[in-house]
Amino acid sequence: MSTVVTGSTFLVAMSRPRPVYLVDFFCDKPSQARMATCSKIMDQFRSAGTFTDETVAFQRKMLERCGIGDSSYFPRSLLCIYR
Numbered sequence: 001m002s003t004v005v006t007g008s009t010f011l012v013a014m015s016r017p018r019p020v021y022l023v024d025f026f027c028d029k030p031s032q033a034r035m036a037t038c039s040k041i042m043d044q045f046r047s048a049g050t051f052t053d054e055t056v057a058f059q060r061k062m063l064e065r066c067g068i069g070d071s072s073y074f075p076r077s078l079l080c081i082y083r
Contacts, residue, residue, distance in 0.1 A: 030073045037070040038063050041078055 041063065045056050 034073045034076065034079065035071060036074050036079055038068060038072075039070075041074060044078060 042056070042060055045051055045059050051059070
């Protein structure tokens with residue numbers, strides 16, 4: 001009987017979530033060239049010519065809902081126009 005109690009106690013102790021500690025934090029601030037407004041990003045999506053009206057509307061909705069403001073930084077891939 002004691003083996004069952006010891007075994008079940010061990011399983012309960014092992015299944016508990018272990019604490020996670022933040023050791024360091026780093027935030028990168030890109031160059032001003034990577035800053036854009038949401039309207040500029042939406043213009044990029046429309047002018048690319050590869051998105052349908054439905055996908056552009058979806059992208060606009062995602063930009064509005066995710067909390068990106070008018071002074072946000074974006075990857076170069078969204079800021080460049082490839083034709």
